[in-house]
Amino acid sequence: MxxxxxxxxxxxxxxxxxxxxxxxxxxxxxxxxxxxxxxxxxxxxxxxxxxxxxxxxxxxxxxxxxxxxxxxxxxxxxxxxxxxxxxxxxxxxxxxxxxxxxxxxxxxxxxxxxxxxxxxxxxxxxxxxxxxxxxxxxxxxxxxxxxxxxxxxxxxxxxxxxxxxxxxxxxxxxxxxxxxxxxxxxxxxxxxxxPTSYSQAPRNHDGVDAWVTKQATQATLTAVYMAMAGYPLNKGKEYYALAAAKAKEVIDANGTYGFYNDPVWNHVYSMGHNYNKETILGIDNNWNSGSWDHDSELTSCCRFEGLGDGGWGDAWGEIAFWKRYPEGPRKDAVYAPKITFQDGATITKVCNWWDLDAEGKPVVEAYHPMFAIYTVNCDGDNLAKEKFAPYNYLEPNYTNMTNGRRHRLIRYAELLLWYAESAARSGGDLAKAKEYLREVRKRAVTDVENVTLSDGTKVAIANMTADQLAEACYIEHGWEVAGQWTQMVTRRADEFRMNELKKNFDYRVANKPVVVAxxxxxxxxxxxxxxxxxxxxxxxxxxxxxxxxxxxxxxxxxxx
CATH class of the missing domain: 1.25.40.390 (Serine Threonine Protein Phosphatase 5, Tetratricopeptide repeat)
Known part of the structure; x- marks a missing residue:
């Protein structure tokens, strides 16, 4: 070590x-x-x-x-x-x-x-x-x-x-x-x-601002106003309008800031793109030229225990959410498409998470989808050295628990969705909101235009009412931050705002089998x-x- x-x-x-x-x-x-x-x-x-x-x-x-x-x-x-x-x-x-x-x-x-x-x-x-x-x-x-x-x-x-x-x-x-x-x-x-930018390390390094900026504050205010619009304060339309206006301040000035949505989804949380400009607000780890030197200790959190690479299995994917998750490059980056077993630096077995052996027992004991966002490959055969590249689930995994991952608290894709949802809920510009929803989806899913709403109906973005658009953006943000407990607005936070956590509770109490394949x-x-x-x-x-x-x-x- x-x-x-x-x-x-x-x-x-x-x-x-x-x-x-x-x-x-x-x-x-x-x-x-x-x-x-x-x-x-x-x-x-x-x-x-x-x-x-x-x-x-x-x-x-x-x-x-x-x-x-x-x-x-x-x-x-x-x-x-x-x-x-x-x-x-x-x-x-x-x-x-x-x-x-x-x-x-x-x-x-x-x-x-x-x-x-x-x-x-x-x-x-x-x-x-x-x-x-x-x-x-x-x-x-x-x-x-x-x-x-x-x-x-x-x-x-x-x-x-x-x-x-x-x-x-x-x-x-x-x-x-x-x-x-x-x-x-x-x-x-x-x-x-x-200020809107810093010029010297550790305030700015690797092309990004490590200290918080004016525009990051405005993006945070967007999230706060949305939270106040929903449960438990329920301030409604007025605060969604405030959120949309604050998000627009960042979006309108983005020619100066230079934020973007990376066109390749598996770059979004990649160690190879650790200091990307999709991140509006981040928490840096192991920045050696600064005064803080704490690593991110999350690399083992999503790999299941018993796969041979020291995984902790802290977070498993919920089954029904994974089942609903729209197919495309985003799903293939958020979840491991297959589960791999590892011996040293050798992948010894590749299977589906739901596979059964000859006796009908699960091949993968966890028997749940497995997140891959925090996981990192090792560099060649060196299990103790992280590979600075997009994660490839078929390659051997880095086996130390710590690395220098930057935690992405707010990403530009989120801000676009926050603007779109808030505009739709407050009587704002639906055309621009629909444009931003498409912008987020185009790199993420195989069917960009058609969105499945919570009642199971599929609606084309072009034909959406304001209410449908707001719901579509809310759902989309959930797909964007799935499994990301380090985001400022997690899936739990979204559901809390919409007073929908009881739905999760009811689902877990009923616990009906889900057909997964x-x-x-x-x-x-x-x-x-x-x-x-x-x-x-x-x-x-x-x-x-x-x-x-x-x-x-x-x-x-x-x-x-």
Whole structure:
């Protein structure tokens, strides 16, 4: 194991074996033992404080635990056994306050908030230019908004922590609307202060901006306004209009920004195209010239256990979603078209995920579709070296758990779909919306013009009503982000906005067999594997994660 991977693994081990509460994180000075008296004395100090924010940001996504709530979406499920009980519980809407995914989602995002508050309180003291202070404040306000945007959709009402003073943490939760108002206020400040580009590393490297920009903030505001338009605030048409207008600001200025949709879909998440300009907002990992050096620890997450290459099997594809998924290059990139077994650097067996052996037993124990988006090939026979190329499921897999993947929080294809859906829901330009829907689909599917809606009807884009177009764009975004728990707007987040998570619950309770293939006159069927423990839907109590038990014990105000 080379030095970079060893350091990444040691970091992962320290995170996964250390139990830290939200209060511990909030009481921790984000710059270690440094105080206001000996920091913010130079531009280097100010830069270091921003690097601390990005270090904390990395840790919200470096491993899967903080993202476990996203398994509530209809795209992903979990292994019912192994060591996956925590994610399986969230998968079927039955977690408790001891769930490690619940605890890590809370603690890691509040650690990020704390680091942002530190900069917001102190950046203006730095003896540097106002432009540099504005950049620092813009970054801090943006990532505080990001942390709260993640958490408000997972936990609902939250403590509004705006200071580093420990006494500011033991407060009663603010309402969902109050949290959203803070998010919008923070993002508007960031939008007014941030530049549209940076010129030097680590702010900009490999042709992309690593620090957040004005246009990334505008794209984020688009997502936030859409969320506010839907459940639970239900602000409706007015906020969809705000979302469409904000997305259009980015789209109209794209001649300057240079974002694009890569014409080849398997390039979208490829390590060979790690720093592409389809990404509007990303989280960089292992950027050695900067101050943060945390790897992405997701390369093994989607490969099933028992295939010979050290897969963890954290995320399995839900069967019905995979079955509905439209055929084409996108599906072939999002899911492994076949399952491969590996011995060393040799592929020993290739099969369908639903194949049965001579005794009628599954060849692949998981018996589910397998995502391929985070998976990376090894370089030649060197299992410990990643290949910087689009993933090829027929080639041997890189077997270390860490790499330098850039997490794509918002892509240009998503922004086009957000504009199109929001315009359709608010009385906007349907012609332009239809153009953008076609633009996203043309590289992704075999039948660009005809879209299957949720009721099973197929409608040509040219003939769509506003309501049909809005639904088509909503569905399309689900295909675009399937299996991507690191997106800012996951499939779970979309379904939450549309108040459709109960549909997932009902599907899982019924758990009827799905016909996944017919070969030589034989039907192959499959069912979901994670059993539903609590079979009665409890509304928001089912949707929202409970507050971590340790935090409830420490903060008597932390009550539903």
């Amino acid at each position: 080379n030095k970079k991977i060893l350091l990444g693994c040691l970091f992962a081990a320290s995170v996964l074996t250390t139990t830290t509460s939200c209060s511990d994180f909030l009481d921790e000075d984000p710059k270690g033992q440094m105080s206001e008296a000996n920091v913010f004395k130079s531009q280097a100090d100010l830069d270091a404080s921003i690097h601390t924010i990005y270090e904390k940001l990395n840790q919200t996504q470096s491993w899967t635990n903080p993202m476990y709530p996203q398994w509530q979406g209809d795209d992903m499920t979990a292994n019912p056994g192994s060591n996956k009980q925590a994610v399986a519980a969230l998968d079927v809407f039955s977690s408790d306050g001891e769930n490690k995914g619940v605890k890590d989602a809370w603690s890691q995002h509040f650690a990020l908030i704390k680091a942002c508050n530190w900069v917001i309180e102190n950046a203006s003291k730095t003896p540097t230019s106002q432009e540099e202070i504005n950049i620092a404040l813009g970054n801090a306000h943006f990532w505080r908004a990001y942390a709260y945007f993640y958490m408000v959709r997972v936990f609902g009402p939250l403590p509004m922590v705006l200071k580093t003073d420990p006494s500011a943490t033991n407060v009663a939760p603010s309402s969902v609307e109050e949290i959203y108002n803070l998010i919008v206020e923070d993002l508007k400040k960031a939008e007014s202060w941030l 017919v070969e030589n006159g034989k039907e192959y069927t499959a069912k979901e594997s994670v059993p539903v423990v609590k079979s009665t839907w409890a509304g928001d109590e089912s949707i929202y994660c409970p507050y971590p038990t340790t935090e409830v014990e420490k903060n008597p105000n932390l009550k539903r």
